[in-house]
Amino acid sequence: MHLQETRQIDPERPPTELRLHAKEQWDGDRPHSEQDVSSVQDVLDLGVYVTTALKCGKTTYGIKTGTIRQCSLLLEQELALFPRVKVFLLMGDVSIRAINYVAQRAGEARVIPAGSTYKIRAEQYYFRGARAFPSYLQAGPSFFIEKSKRKMIAEDIAAALALLP
Secondary structure (H helix, E strand, O other), X not given: OEEEOOOOXXXXXXXXXXXXXXXXXXXXXXEEOOEEEOOHHHHHHOOOOOOOOOOOOOOOOOOOHXXXXXXXXXXXXXXXXXXXXXXXXXXXXHHHHHHHHHHHHOOOOOOOOOOOHHHHOOOOEEEOOEEEEEEOOOOOHHHHOOHHXXXXXXXXXXXXXXXXX
């Protein structure tokens, strides 16, 4: 399977409007016609799994460290279902912290170091052999205000998609 963008990812548009073009999609053992990707189901059909790092209900505006640590147990169980993951796109600090807790419980080194996302995102990180991209959360009111973050999110998504076979 090869994904090809039909246009540059537009950082001015919210990710829900992101459209990718599947040059080749596999149906069993054979490829079939080109197809636009415009829904979550289309993405799943291409072998891309989308999930959240926080599996517990949020009770306050902020998310406490203990909540992330506890809820990452559920994330860990979920990730175990997908042993052949190629890319992790960690959207936001909660995702980064959750994956670090999963690694820590397994006795593994920290996946993503502490630091500002804009500083650390240029480096390459790996979690259990798969590339891990620290990025920004693509939701909330700041998405429409901070153009530089939208641009970085678009770049990170494009870089992650480029690693898919």
